[in-house]
Amino acid sequence: MTLATGPRRPRVPVAVYLCTGETDTVELLANYCHQYARAREWTIHDTVHDPDRRQQLAERPGWAQVFAAVRGGEVSGIVTLSLPMVAAGVDGSPDWESYSALRQTIAGLGGFLIAIRADWHLDVRRTGSELARRHTLSTRAAGWEEP
Template sequence: MPTNPPGGLGHVPVAVYSCATTSTTLGESEERSRCYADARHWHVAGIWSDPAPSLPLMERPGWQAVTAALSAGMIRGVVVGGLTHVAADAAQFAVLGALLRDRGGFLADASSGIRTRRTPGQARCRRDIADAASGWFTQTGTYEEDGS
């Protein structure tokens, strides 16, 4: 079993878990979680998901498979695309994290530090601000020259 700390870098086998009603949301969560794990050089040993967020966590087949993999030593941690996949709020997420730590694992929320999606207008505005800050003006005639 790897001895790397939960926040550290290194070869740590993890599971990716998500729970959502649509395949699009499941796919986005999986991608976010994989990127999070890859950035830490963690090995994604398995991906599990459940389609019914209304079902209690401990009754979900995908979550049961994740906890079985943790108990068997196949994984060291669980990465979720957002805390809402496993908990209703931050307090419940912390309790679940403590429970997994007691079993020798860890729980990571991949949504922290992830850029939010931006609309094309927001991206253009950011680009214009960056261009202006660098002295590169794309809009000619906007600035009047002082005739003095």
């Protein structure tokens, strides 16, 4: 069996953009985005982090950096973990209209924006009692009795 040989597709350069105040999770969240990009054979050009979602998107230095990379043709796309990192309502929930408008703006520059988990919410601060409660629930769900 021979594999088809032909011109190889050029790799798509992307920037990973994260916005979270949980600085201890940035590496983990970036890893999720990197895995997503690598699974599609995209090349990760840069990974950028802004620490404050309360700041308007246009005022964030990290966002300005990845947006300029799309505008300048350095990257073809921006990969972010969750929609609220780039388009959140007042309460922090996903703002689908803003996200759609932002995607159109980036598409107008010849690029793309993808939020790999539109419903993503990661709460990394779990108390001991919450962990114990989750253990109890999973034990009961499995049909085992608590000692």
